[in-house]
Amino acid sequence: MPNVNTLLDEHVVLKCEFVDRIFLNGYVARFQEPSDLTWFLCKHRGEEIPRYEVLGEMTRRFVSEIETLAGSKAIPMVQFERGQRKEAIAQRYFDEAAAARREGVVMIGIAQEKANVFRAPAKGQRQVGKFGATRGSAYVKHFYIYIWDRDFGPGFIKFCTYAPFQVRVWLNGHQWLLRRLEHSGHAVEALDNGIAAVDDPDALDRLCRRFGPAHIQRFFDRWLYRLPNPFTRQDRHAGYTYQLSLLQLEISRTEVFDRPLHGRQFFEEVIKDHIDLGRPERMQLVFGRRILRRRGQAPTRTRIFSQEVDPSLQISHRNTRVKQYWKLDRALRTETTFNDTYDFRIGRKLENLPKLITLGKDINRRLLEMERQSHRATPAASIFESIVLPTGEPGRRAPGLRFGDPRVVALFGALSQFRFVFGGFYAKDLRPLVEHHLARPYSIRQAAYDLRRLIRKGLIERQPRCNRYQLTSLGRRFILFAAKLYNRVFCRGIARLQPNYPEGPLNNSWHRFESQLDGLIADAQIAA
Numbered sequence: 001m002p003n004v005n006t007l008l009d010e011h012v013v014l015k016c017e018f019v020d021r022i023f024l025n026g027y028v029a030r031f032q033e034p035s036d037l038t039w040f041l042c043k044h045r046g047e048e049i050p051r052y053e054v055l056g057e058m059t060r061r062f063v064s065e066i067e068t069l070a071g072s073k074a075i076p077m078v079q080f081e082r083g084q085r086k087e088a089i090a091q092r093y094f095d096e097a098a099a100a101r102r103e104g105v106v107m108i109g110i111a112q113e114k115a116n117v118f119r120a121p122a123k124g125q126r127q128v129g130k131f132g133a134t135r136g137s138a139y140v141k142h143f144y145i146y147i148w149d150r151d152f153g154p155g156f157i158k159f160c161t162y163a164p165f166q167v168r169v170w171l172n173g174h175q176w177l178l179r180r181l182e183h184s185g186h187a188v189e190a191l192d193n194g195i196a197a198v199d200d201p202d203a204l205d206r207l208c209r210r211f212g213p214a215h216i217q218r219f220f221d222r223w224l225y226r227l228p229n230p231f232t233r234q235d236r237h238a239g240y241t242y243q244l245s246l247l248q249l250e251i252s253r254t255e256v257f258d259r260p261l262h263g264r265q266f267f268e269e270v271i272k273d274h275i276d277l278g279r280p281e282r283m284q285l286v287f288g289r290r291i292l293r294r295r296g297q298a299p300t301r302t303r304i305f306s307q308e309v310d311p312s313l314q315i316s317h318r319n320t321r322v323k324q325y326w327k328l329d330r331a332l333r334t335e336t337t338f339n340d341t342y343d344f345r346i347g348r349k350l351e352n353l354p355k356l357i358t359l360g361k362d363i364n365r366r367l368l369e370m371e372r373q374s375h376r377a378t379p380a381a382s383i384f385e386s387i388v389l390p391t392g393e394p395g396r397r398a399p400g401l402r403f404g405d406p407r408v409v410a411l412f413g414a415l416s417q418f419r420f421v422f423g424g425f426y427a428k429d430l431r432p433l434v435e436h437h438l439a440r441p442y443s444i445r446q447a448a449y450d451l452r453r454l455i456r457k458g459l460i461e462r463q464p465r466c467n468r469y470q471l472t473s474l475g476r477r478f479i480l481f482a483a484k485l486y487n488r489v490f491c492r493g494i495a496r497l498q499p500n501y502p503e504g505p506l507n508n509s510w511h512r513f514e515s516q517l518d519g520l521i522a523d524a525q526i527a528a
Contacts, residue, residue, distance in 0.1 A: 003375040004269050008368070011262040012255045012332075016195050017361050018208045019173030020335065022216065023248035024350070026157075026167030028231070028240050034133040037118055037163070044238055050133070052120060055163045058230055063161055065228035066143055070108050080111040080144070090146045090156070097148035105227075109144035117162040138162070145227060152176045152219055157227070165230040167242055169220060173211065174252075180207050194254045196330055213353045220244060245348040249338045251360025253368075256331040267311050267326055270371055315367075317422035318343040322367060334367060336360040344423065359423075366421040374480040387457050387478060398456035403482065404490070410437030411450055412483045415460075415471065424463060424470035427451060 030036055041050040070077050076093070080086055086109055093106035119136045140162040147155050153175035158168040174193045181188040181198060189197040198204050224242065231240045257263040312325040319340040327333040338356055341348050346355050392398040401408045414433035419425075427447045435442045451469065454460045459475035462468070471479070 004266060005372050005375050007257075007262050007266045007269075008255065008372065011258050013258050014195065014197060014201060014254075014256040016177075016204060016208065016254045017364070018177060018252065018254075019211060019357060020193060020250040020252040021248065021337075022169075022171040022173060022250075023246075024169040024171075024216070024220075025245045025247045025348075026169060026220070026242040027245065028164060029243055030239055031164045034118070034135070037133050040240070044235070044240075052133075055118065058163065058165075059161050062159075062165075062228055062230045063141070066108065066145075066159075069105070069228060073105065075105050075108055077108045077110060080109050086111070086144060090144075090154075093146060094148060094154040098153070103148055103150045105145055106148050107144075107146040109146065111142050111144065112139050113142050114138070115140050115142070115160045115162065115166060117160070118164060147223060149219060149223070151179055151215070153179055155219075157220075157223060159230070161230075163230075168247070169216075169244065171216065171219065176211065176215065177204070177207055191254070191256070191330055192328055194252070194327065194331065194333070196256055213350045216350060216353070217244065244350040246338070246341055246350065246353065246356070247348075249341075249353070249356055249360070251336045251338075251357055251364065253334040253361070253364040254327070254331050255334075260329045263326055263330070263332055266332060269375070270313065270324075271311055315418040315421070317419060320344075320422065322363060322418075322421070324367065334364045336363045363421055363423075367418065370418065370421060370476060370480070373476045374484065379474075379478055379481060383474075383478070387459070392456060396456070399453050401453060401457065404486065406438060407434075407442075407446075407450070409483075409486055410434045410442075411454075412479045412486075413437045415475070415479050416483045420471060424468045426468055 031040060038050050041047045041054055045054060047054060067077075069075065078089060080089070090107050090109070097104070097106045114137050116135055117138050117140060118133050119138060121134055140160060143159045143161065145157045145159065147157065149155055152171050155169070155171045155175075158170075160166045172193055174195065177195065178188060178190055181204065184203065186203055187199040188195060195204065220242075229236070257266075312323060314321065314323045316322070319338075320343050321337045321339070322335065323337070324332070324334045336359075338344075338360065341352065341356060344359060346352050346359070387401055388403045389400045390397060391400070401411075411434055414430055414437055417433065427444065430451075431442055431444065431447050434447070451460070454475070455462065455469075458472060459478060460469045461472055463470060
């Protein structure tokens, strides 16, 4: 069977790295705290005292304008029930708009959902002479406004009808890519929320590089201008306008194979090779249908690879997830989903989108690179020797990482995990992993000594201005090779040479070798 490198190098016909799902938060920066509300009511609206009734008037006016819009444009309004899949309900209206090539609002959904809103304080918490508004959770009415846009295709803007009138925006980057390719006259085949084929891959790459925050901001501004707004024109002129921040962002890498067989071969190799090596947090099977069992019926059994069963490899770092799976029997999909940008010390403002796109692409590539490294040719004998033996000048002596030493084996096993594709590790992250492999305590002094050895051997490097480390290219290659060599060749092979091991080709060959060697020694008359 071909290895991972052969499959990715010779059988991939199209690669696309791009933004997938985009989930945004819209907020009015000057309308978030109780003190901001007091200023809005008294200084801006001219109230003598801050009256909660003003907020009620804003809510009623906004709800009335939404209902008027729906009536005048014949837009269907749907009351969502608890547990319903909202996107599935809206899909029919999206399909009709796409078939008619009609831009506009296709449906308005109504739901009672929890939100963080301004609330009057409890009776026992009110203070005389003070405006006591607080922020708290409450179940309030939300409007889901589903839009078919000429640039982004399907999307929605969700309005909370209670102050501070929070907004949520959902878009899909691949839909923008499809629209732009079609508008430019290119022949393109969609793959769900991806690209299966295009007549000009260079044009696809140019569009992927061109996408940025301005495209999202333009969409939001255009529709906010067309739709009812909780804030009046005078409010907006005074600076009460919405800003966007990133709630969730998905960066995907899609590699379309020439034949489904080759894609499934890739996953067979990856899963077989990384159930123990790499240690993903979750390796699961996704069934295309529900498996039902009747009482008394034998349990259902299945192979990992069969019809309607697709494997999925997942790893995580804090709130960030990476998922790799086989998409619609056509393409390998690697996705990094950021649920909190502060996991990587990046702000949530929309202007940080390019940084997150770059980071997501790097994480996807590092995961694939780790999978590739485990199938590449072995390192040269000189490299192996320089790492397992002491090297260096006096004063900069690098102790050897002795092959077979339990501590070195545990260190290599810990460093071969997929979680390090997120950008490295700290010493405190490494210690529990090594202890798990060693099954005994591993002190911080031992960790510091081993990190120093790894740096001097060129297997890891320290990131600038922090105590975080990351594997080098040589480090990834050698550590994966050494871990596989020890676990799958050395331990397994030595066990088969034991006298009490069941007969097998290796054991029989070894016995024949020993017999002939004993005969040769006896003929030479040098036996003990």
